[in-house]
Amino acid sequence: MxxxxxxxxxxxxxxxxxxxxxxxxxxxxxxxxxxxxxxxxxxxxxxxxxxxxxxxxxxxxxxxxxxxxxxxxxxxxxxxxxxxxxxxxxxxxxxxxxxxxxxxxxxxxxxxxxxxxxxxxxxxxxxxxxxxxxxxAAAIGAGIDITKPGGHLVVDIGGGTTDVAVISLGGTVLSKSIKIAGNKFDEDIRRYIKRNYNVMIGERTAERIKKDIGCAYSRQEERFVKITGRDLASGLPKAITVSSIEIMDAMSISVGQICNLVISALQDTPPELASDIADTGIVLTGGGALLYGMDKKISEITGLVVRLADDPISCVxxxxxxxxxxxxxxxxxxxx
Missing domain, CATH: 3.30.420.40 (ATPase, nucleotide binding domain)
Structure with missing residues (x-):
């Protein structure tokens, strides 16, 4: 065709x-x-x-x-x-x-x-x-009319990078990017399990942990997941149970760096557009935005309303x- x-x-x-x-x-x-x-x-x-x-x-x-x-x-x-x-x-x-x-x-x-x-x-x-x-692309997919003269702040958390952009009149006024996103969360989890349990897990297991119990903000009820990896001492399979609090701690530095990127973008935003963003809030897109509590964490840090886009994975x-x-x-x- x-x-x-x-x-x-x-x-x-x-x-x-x-x-x-x-x-x-x-x-x-x-x-x-x-x-x-x-x-x-x-x-x-x-x-x-x-x-x-x-x-x-x-x-x-x-x-x-x-x-x-x-x-x-x-x-x-x-x-x-x-x-x-x-x-x-x-x-x-x-x-x-x-x-x-x-x-x-x-x-x-x-x-x-x-x-x-x-x-x-x-x-x-x-x-x-x-x-x-x-x-x-994420802003357009999230339903934002980017052609109008009003400021919008979009935070797109993908697999390899997090992009933060202030958009107005169809273009990017300001953008910042960091090579920390979903894959880095997986890496953080693997390192935590290795350091604290002396167990090696694969990237697919780390991703499952992230999706099942991962969080950027404390859950109302602690959650647990049982996983199996390779014991680095014996070389044999070993089953362990990890908690959502542990995984939140494992990812805390990476989540904090994303929050700092958003703060940096807001600090560099022209005053008139900053005023618009204070009214319209922040829009989160990308698969990494689905990490439990990411919207709450960014809202707590910035003091702004943070909205998770409809179906954030497909916005782009x-x-x-x-x-x-x-x-x-x-x-x-x-x-x-």
Missing amino acids: AGIDIGIDLGTANVQMVVDDKGIVLNEPSVVAVDNRIDEVIAVGNDAYRMIGRTPKEIEAIRPMMNGVISDYDNAEKMLRGFISIIGEKKGMGKIVMPRIMVSVPSKINDIEKKAVEDATRQAGAREVLLIEEPI VRGTAIALSSVEILEMAGTV
Whole structure:
């Protein structure tokens, strides 16, 4: 199928795609599995994710995205090509030929990193590639009318980066970014378990702990989860039980750094826009925004109302779809 538009949220943890009027057609982990004996992709997305930590030495499950940018160009291109093929097959669109693609990128991406995204997307089959900053896409996807002369503060907590942006009149007035987000939370949990229990756990187990009992703000009732890892003393499997209070402590420094980033953005915001933000509050988007109590924590630190966007995980990709239908307006604002 030729002549279609595809919006892509090319995330560190997940890739989401939206196609014209079909809505979100793909949401799968940013993972590609490669058979190194023949240098061939054998799986992408969910199928490849299930292989992490479980492959023989000849097969490698790779995350080609790191901190919101491409870290492995060749495998990023193969992953994108695989995903485009998947949505063609699963959605009954047949072979997708030379689509126009808009890709979201972190606000502080440099020219070399931008070119890597553009080139990989073209090599995956795009006839035209447009880039949009993640906070802009997130704001649009969250239902904010960014074309009006009023200040909005968006905090997009993804897998690899947290982007904070003040948006007005269709453009970014101020933006800040930090390489701390969902994946760093997982890393914090793994380090805590290793340091305090002398047990090694995998990234999938850490992610499950985060989703089940993780929190940025104290829960009303403490929660517990039982997990199994490898005892570093004996080398044997060992079951342990950890609490939500422990996991909150494990992630506290990273959560604090995100809060400090928001404070820094507010301190640098022009007075008139700061007044607008005091009225409209802060909007949270991205998968990391779903961490229990993140909205309460940022509200406590800033003294402002913090709103969790509807379906925060898909705000960015939904924003790319809307932006594709208004490219001319956004180009005039210098947004794409």
